[in-house]
Amino acid sequence: MSNAGAEPGWIADTPWRSRSLVLMAGLSIAGLIGIWVCYGGCRDADRWATQLNWILGAIACAGIAVLGMFSWLLAGLRAVRAEKRYVTRNLMPILPRRGRADGPSAPGELGYWADARMKRYHLSTCLLVRGKHPFSMSLDELAATGRTACGVCLPLERVS
Ligand SMILES: [Zn+2]
Numbered sequence: 001m002s003n004a005g006a007e008p009g010w011i012a013d014t015p016w017r018s019r020s021l022v023l024m025a026g027l028s029i030a031g032l033i034g035i036w037v038c039y040g041g042c043r044d045a046d047r048w049a050t051q052l053n054w055i056l057g058a059i060a061c062a063g064i065a066v067l068g069m070f071s072w073l074l075a076g077l078r079a080v081r082a083e084k085r086y087v088t089r090n091l092m093p094i095l096p097r098r099g100r101a102d103g104p105s106a107p108g109e110l111g112y113w114a115d116a117r118m119k120r121y122h123l124s125t126c127l128l129v130r131g132k133h134p135f136s137m138s139l140d141e142l143a144a145t146g147r148t149a150c151g152v153c154l155p156l157e158r159v160s
Pocket of ligand 1: 121122123126127128129150151152153154
C-alpha cells in the first residue's frame with residue numbers, strides 16, 4: 001500500500017512522506033532566502049532599473065516558495081486519493097452490506113416496509129427502518145393492521 005514502515009513515526013501517520021517534506025522545506029527555504037537576498041540587493045541599489053531587477057527576483061523567489069508549499073498540498077492530496085482507491089478496490093467488496101437478510105435486499109426496492117412493532121410503514125430506503133428487521137407488506141395488509149404512511153420517506157407518493 002505504501003512505504004509507511006520505512007518512515008519515522010512522527011510522519012508515518014500522515015499522508016506525507018519524508019521526500020515531500022524535504023521538497024517542501026527545500027523550496028520554501030530557498031524561496032525565503034532568495035527574497036531576503038533580493039531585499040538586500042534592492043535596498044543597496046541606487047538605480048531604479050537595478051532595483052526593479054531585484055524586485056522581479058524577489059517575486060520569482062516568492063513563486064518558488066509558494067511552489068514548495070503547493071507541492072506539499074499536492075503530495076498530501078495524492079496520498080489521500082491513493083488510500084481512497086485502495087479502500088474502494090480492496091476493502092469495500094469484503095465489507096458486509098447494510099441491511100439484513102430478511103430486510104429489503106436492494107436499497108431501491110419498492111414496496112411498503114414495516115416491522116411488527118412499527119405503527120407506520122416506510123420505503124426500503126427510509127432511515128427509520130435502517131438496522132431494523134422490516135418485512136414487505138401489501139397496502140391491504142397495512143390497512144388491516146391500522147398502520148399509516150411514514151412522514152419522512154412518504155411511501156405513498158413514491159410508490160404508485
Ligand atoms: Zn419512513
